[in-house]
Amino acid sequence: MSLAPRLDLRQSQSLVMTPQLQQAIKLLALSNLEIETFIAEELDKNPLLDAQSGGEEVGEPAPPGPEEDFAPVRDGPADASELLASGGEAAGEAALDVDFAAETFHHDSPADSMGGLDGSLGMGGTGAGGSEDGPDFDNMRASELSLADHLMAQAGASVGGADLFIAAHLIDQIDEAGYLTASLLDIASRLNVPLARVEAVLGVIHTFDPTGVGARSLAECLALQAKEADRYDPCMVRLIDNLELVARGDLARLKRLCNVDDEDLADMIRELRNYDPKPGCRYGGEPTMAVVPDIFVARRGAGWAVEINAATLPRLLVNRAYYAEISAGKQDKASKAWMSDMLASANWLVKALDQRQRTIIKVASEIVTQQEAFFLHGVAHLKPMTLRQVADVIEMHESTVSRVTSNKYLSCARGLFELKYFFTSAIQSSEGGDAVSAEAVKSAIRALIQAEDPKKILSDDTLVELLNAKGFDIARRTVAKYREAIGIGSSVQRRRQKALEGVG
Template identity: 85%
Template structure:
């Protein structure tokens, strides 16, 4: 064997994940609002990018591509990168994706342009970009409610003054959104350098503020403040509030002995207790509520379904070729020329990647609607078991691509707003040998059975299993218990105690 150095030529295939390809994979998992933020950042970095703020009717014609692009990729590949940029989406400055605004022909590029708006059940009439004045402003949906802290500070300013006002402001700062004081008084006194008695006196003033019960350090103290306000705080009520754990367990016999009352008086006390608010601070606004904005709209159209991307949250990204021509025609050195070419290639690639993202989302959502048509027509009881692989095989994509598309995306239809992941559920076999049903359909059946149960005959998990088997669901007792807990429904013992408490009212 020769040990001399030599040169060999070898040919091999490998998948190279370029930074742009990695970014394309990341774009699939982002929601529409996250995409809007991403586009804004890219516009700041790339002077050749512009966001058009117009409605869909004013939108120019996008680049001509096949109506059904080939999304298929080699199934034996380790990644799904090839599905993201179909039809030669490499970064090239030659294949421009901007449009000629002088062109006379424009077309409708979405379903909402021809059918008068497609907005599911949310009543969104605008289909323009996120920056359009005609489009809906989701930030304005939540009213600017007065916060609990502001409400309490306004009352403190009218009730105390001087150092006590400073102490009251510090106490209010330690009250959480539910209205409870979260810090020990001794720690507050040491922090402010004032006697504990003075802090307690100021807290007593704060506890007289509206809403009644605010500033309490425990649930029993919160309810006691409300009982005092209603002039119902007597020794019997005090003992009842000191034993709220017995109320929760429904131990009426022991409560009657502790409170030294009869059945009628105890029922009256519990009825009074139900009228109190255990979280008085929640009546006032806290942090701004984040509205869930749908990414996809689905609506019934004749014998079929119309599926559309929510264009209200997606600015229309364009390449400003006029600016590129103006800059490139001037004098520039080699570095500037290379930088300008890179910016043009990056802008062209980004526009094409975003267009491919929307096509991919529409393709996945359309297949979900096709597979789960019974759900959209009849409800959750007809939701079929479905996996990511079923959708991937049907549309000839990689399973990981479908997973990214369905992450952080919401679908709006006539039945409400659903996360795309909601439609993928495990299968429960049918006891009569029929088709399997989804876990969500079983949960719906469990919820319906418990809602209709007789208060005197609470259904145990074993009884639920028998009733579900009679309905055709082959399910084990431990699975029923797991689904019941996932629905937030207590056990038969807990429900029996709850019914007993409701009966005393």
């Protein structure tokens, strides 16, 4: 065998992930509001793109000519992104239905990997662009007064000079819940003023609205509110000093410490519940953003109607009339090439967005088909389902279904649900029947606990027996895990809570 260096020719085939195809696949994982932001950015960059307003058509088709052949001519087969730009529905689905992390694709640089080319997708953001359907009244409303501004306005009317400077520094250290998070000694040292003066200014802040603001602990916050209500007697002092016993529901010990009877203790606990443990939360705070559904599902006769929420998706069109007008004028070589690139990009984006909607509808329709019992009868009839089950039926890759169901919400008569909600693990039936969904088991646990007798709290072992009687073959540790997942405490915690509710 010769060991000398030599040159060999070798022929092989590989599918290369182009930047366009990578972005087309990543579009599947974006919600409608993220897509709206992406479209707004593309409209700014590409003069040949227009969003349709109302029923008006934008642009006229340009006459066929050499400029229309925007895709380069190849002797060999076109790659996946060209199929998406020029092919029909089947070609588009085949292009998007891929696992681009697989070894099938040729990655010749780090930029070709999954996280390489985000482009202008802005996948980290969740903001939505402006809608042409009407003004955004949520953004037009006046901003709410922040807690710091509210306190500073009161400080300006209560103190002045150096004390106002100290008050401003203290207010700056108060968190959004209304608690002072810094040490008074550190603040006095930093400002080079006596500790007693800082404490005096803090005492003034304690008189500000909302009552309890500037407290350094929950006990101090409640004590300030009790003083304001003129209920800070020795018995209430001992109750507030022993909040851990209140949390544990140790009523017998509290009666001994406070030296009161059952009626007085019940009255004190009722008074304590009327206080606000987080007084600062009344101010500032970010407005709650409503979740906008991406898909609507409604009953239509004997079947179901599934459609995309078009309100958040402006119709994107290619302005061919503008392209024809520009092409008719004199252009240098660089300008002509740039316009051809813009036309190719606009055509690709329109087809990619259309194919994205078709793919989402196909996946959502199969989810509705497999989970029809849920839409008819509720969560107790939710069946276990995996991504592979849906992928096999619609003949797509499992990773495609995963991207389609990410960050997307479905609205139906039963409420608003994330698409991932319908994919749950299976719990075997104790009677040998069909497996049930983990969500159905959680719903059964919640119903049993809500209906339990306050004098006979159900233990996890008892829940196991009751669930087995309902046909759920489930272990005790699984019951505990599901109970904690839905935010329900243990039997001991629930018993103490019921005891406090009884005296309150």
